[in-house]
Amino acid sequence: MRLSALFTRLVVFAAAAGVCVVSARTAVTFIEERSVVGVREVLIDQGHDWASVLSDGLQVVLEGQAPSEAHRFRAMSAAGSIVDASRVIDNMDVVDSQSIAPPEFAIEILRNDSGVSLIGLIPANTDREALAERIARIADGQNVTDLLEVADYPVPETWQAALNYAMRALSDLPRSKISVSSARVIVNAITDSELEKAELESNLSRNKPSNVRITVDLTAPRPVISPFTTRFAIDEDGARFDACAVDSREALNTIMAAARDAGFAGNAGCIEALGVPSRTWGNAVSLSIGAVKELGGGTVTISDTDIALVAPQGTAQGTFDRVVGQLENALPDVYALASDLPRAPTDASAGPPQFTITRSPEGAVQLRGRVPDDLTNTTAANYAAAKFGKANVTMGTRVVDELPSGWVIRVLAGIEAMSQLSNGSVVVDPTSVVVRGKTGSETAQADISRLLIDKLGQTAEFDIDVEYVKELDPIAGLPTPEECVAKITEATTDRKITFDPGASSITSDTTDVVDDIADILKRCPDLRIEIAGYTDSQGREEMNEQLSQDRASAVLNALRSRRVPVSSFEAKGYGEADPIADNDTADGREANRRIEFHLIVPETAPEEPTALEEAEVPADDTE
Structure with a gap:
C-alpha cells in the first residue's frame, strides 16, 4: 500500500515536470518568433531591408552588409528598441570603403568689388602656393577668401585644363561667378557695355x-x-x-507699328535703354510719327518730354493747324509740343556760308570753310587735334565777318560728329548739317543724331547717311581663327621661312615673312596654333625629326620676340613625314623643307543627358 502511494506520487511529479518542459519550450518558441518578427518589421520600416534577422534561443542575430557604419549602428538601435539590447547579436559587415565612388572635385569662384572667394574640393596634389599666387595676381590687392578643401583621390584628366580655363576667365571678368568641375565650366558675369560683352565673348570662345x-x-x-x-x-x-530709343519691348512694338503704317521699312536700330522720362514713351512716339504721316512729310524729334514737329515747306496752314491740334490733345500730359511750319526763302541768290570737315580712310582730316575770328579758328584746330591727332589735321579755313549766330557751336558740333566716323564728310551751313560716311559702330547714326539735337536744338535740320561697315568694327571685324590661318597661308604662298643649312637659325632674308605672320597673328589673339616643321628625306629619320622640331621652336621664339601672344601655340617637328613633293629632286626636297601653321581644333565633349532624357530611357535598355 505504501509502495503504491509512493509510485503514484512519482508518476504525478514526472507528469508535472513534462508539462513544465513542454510549456517552457512552447513559451521560448513563441518569444523567439515574436522577437524575430518584431525586429524584422522595424528594420524594414526604417529602410534597413539589407539586414536579415535570425534567432538563437532568446538572442536575436542581425546579419547582412551595412552600407556604412552609420547604417549598421542605426540597425542595432532599431533592434534594441524591440528586444532587450543585451539579446541583440551583431553579425553584420560594412561595405568596403574602397568601393565607394570618390567625391567630385569642384570649385565655386566668386569675384566682385570686395575681392575673390573660393570654396570647394580640390585634389591633394594641387600646388596650393602656385594657385594662391595666381589668385592673388588676379585679385590685384583685393581680399582673397580661400575655403578650399583637399581630398586624396585620383585626379580626372581634364581637371587641370578646366581649372586653367576658369583662371583665364576670372582674370578678364571683375564681376563674375565661375563653377569649375572636371567635366564642365560655367561662367556667369556682368560686363559694362555691349561692346565689352562682345569682346569678352570673342576672347572666351578661343x-x-x-x-x-x-x-x-x-x-x-x-x-x-x-x-x-x-x-x-x-x-x-x-x-x-x-x-531711336525705347524702354521696353512693348514700346518698340508700338513705335514700329506706327512707323510701318507711315511707310517705314527696314531696321530702325532702336536701342533698349534706361533713362526714359515716362512710361508712356511708346505711345507718345507713335502719336508723333502718326502726325508726320498726316502732314505728308517733315520731321519729329522727341527728346525726353519735349517734342519738336517740323512740317514740310509748302504745307497748307489749315492742315498744319489740324494735325498739330490733334497731336497736342492726344499726347500724355507730361509731354510738351513745339511745332514749326517753315516758310519758303525769299532770296535764293546769295550763297550761304559753309564749313566742311572731311576724313580719309587713312585718317587724314581737313577743315575748310569760314570762321568768324582767330579765336574760333584756333579753337576748331585744337578741338580737331584732340579728336583726331594733331599730325592728322590740316586747316584750310579763313576768317570772315558777319556769320550767322551760333556758327561756332555748329562748327564744333560738326567736328564732334565727324569723330564718330571712320571716314566721310560733314557739311555745316546756317540751316542744316549733312553727315555722310562709313563707321564701325552700329549705333553711330543714332549717336550723331542725339549729339546734333543736344548741341543745336530739337528743331535743328540735319541729314545723316552713315554706312555701317563690319570690317571697321573693332569687334565684329576681327577675323575668325580659320581666316587667320588662311591669311598666313596666303602670306607664305610665294615665299617661305628658310633656315641655315642643317641648322635651326632663321635666315636674315626671310625675317620679313616672319614679320608679316606676326602682324596677322596680333589681330588674332588667343588662337590655338600648331607650328609644324618638316624636312626632306635626306639623313637619318631621328635627326630629321629633331631638326624639324628645332626649326618649329625657332619660329615660335621669333614670334614671341615680336610680342605675339604664343602661350596657346605648340611647336612640333614631323621630320620627313607628309612630303608635298618628290624627294628625289632638288626642287622637291626644297619644297618639303617647310614650316606650316595649323589650327588646333578642340574635340567637342559629348553632351550629358538631361534628367528628362534619362527618365525616357526604357528600364530594360541598360546599354
Whole structure:
C-alpha cells in the first residue's frame, strides 16, 4: 500500500515536470518568433531591408552588409528598441570603403568689388602656393577668401585644363561667378557695355579646353541715354529713323507699328535703354510719327518730354493747324509740343556760308570753310587735334565777318560728329548739317543724331547717311581663327621661312615673312596654333625629326620676340613625314623643307543627358 502511494506520487511529479518542459519550450518558441518578427518589421520600416534577422534561443542575430557604419549602428538601435539590447547579436559587415565612388572635385569662384572667394574640393596634389599666387595676381590687392578643401583621390584628366580655363576667365571678368568641375565650366558675369560683352565673348570662345563643356553667360546692363531721344523723318527718299530709343519691348512694338503704317521699312536700330522720362514713351512716339504721316512729310524729334514737329515747306496752314491740334490733345500730359511750319526763302541768290570737315580712310582730316575770328579758328584746330591727332589735321579755313549766330557751336558740333566716323564728310551751313560716311559702330547714326539735337536744338535740320561697315568694327571685324590661318597661308604662298643649312637659325632674308605672320597673328589673339616643321628625306629619320622640331621652336621664339601672344601655340617637328613633293629632286626636297601653321581644333565633349532624357530611357535598355 505504501509502495503504491509512493509510485503514484512519482508518476504525478514526472507528469508535472513534462508539462513544465513542454510549456517552457512552447513559451521560448513563441518569444523567439515574436522577437524575430518584431525586429524584422522595424528594420524594414526604417529602410534597413539589407539586414536579415535570425534567432538563437532568446538572442536575436542581425546579419547582412551595412552600407556604412552609420547604417549598421542605426540597425542595432532599431533592434534594441524591440528586444532587450543585451539579446541583440551583431553579425553584420560594412561595405568596403574602397568601393565607394570618390567625391567630385569642384570649385565655386566668386569675384566682385570686395575681392575673390573660393570654396570647394580640390585634389591633394594641387600646388596650393602656385594657385594662391595666381589668385592673388588676379585679385590685384583685393581680399582673397580661400575655403578650399583637399581630398586624396585620383585626379580626372581634364581637371587641370578646366581649372586653367576658369583662371583665364576670372582674370578678364571683375564681376563674375565661375563653377569649375572636371567635366564642365560655367561662367556667369556682368560686363559694362555691349561692346565689352562682345569682346569678352570673342576672347572666351578661343582656347576652349577639349573634352570640357563650356557655358558662358555674359550680361550687359542696358545703357543710360540722356536725353532719351527718337527722331523720325519723311522726305523725298522715304521714311527713316535718325535716332531711336525705347524702354521696353512693348514700346518698340508700338513705335514700329506706327512707323510701318507711315511707310517705314527696314531696321530702325532702336536701342533698349534706361533713362526714359515716362512710361508712356511708346505711345507718345507713335502719336508723333502718326502726325508726320498726316502732314505728308517733315520731321519729329522727341527728346525726353519735349517734342519738336517740323512740317514740310509748302504745307497748307489749315492742315498744319489740324494735325498739330490733334497731336497736342492726344499726347500724355507730361509731354510738351513745339511745332514749326517753315516758310519758303525769299532770296535764293546769295550763297550761304559753309564749313566742311572731311576724313580719309587713312585718317587724314581737313577743315575748310569760314570762321568768324582767330579765336574760333584756333579753337576748331585744337578741338580737331584732340579728336583726331594733331599730325592728322590740316586747316584750310579763313576768317570772315558777319556769320550767322551760333556758327561756332555748329562748327564744333560738326567736328564732334565727324569723330564718330571712320571716314566721310560733314557739311555745316546756317540751316542744316549733312553727315555722310562709313563707321564701325552700329549705333553711330543714332549717336550723331542725339549729339546734333543736344548741341543745336530739337528743331535743328540735319541729314545723316552713315554706312555701317563690319570690317571697321573693332569687334565684329576681327577675323575668325580659320581666316587667320588662311591669311598666313596666303602670306607664305610665294615665299617661305628658310633656315641655315642643317641648322635651326632663321635666315636674315626671310625675317620679313616672319614679320608679316606676326602682324596677322596680333589681330588674332588667343588662337590655338600648331607650328609644324618638316624636312626632306635626306639623313637619318631621328635627326630629321629633331631638326624639324628645332626649326618649329625657332619660329615660335621669333614670334614671341615680336610680342605675339604664343602661350596657346605648340611647336612640333614631323621630320620627313607628309612630303608635298618628290624627294628625289632638288626642287622637291626644297619644297618639303617647310614650316606650316595649323589650327588646333578642340574635340567637342559629348553632351550629358538631361534628367528628362534619362527618365525616357526604357528600364530594360541598360546599354
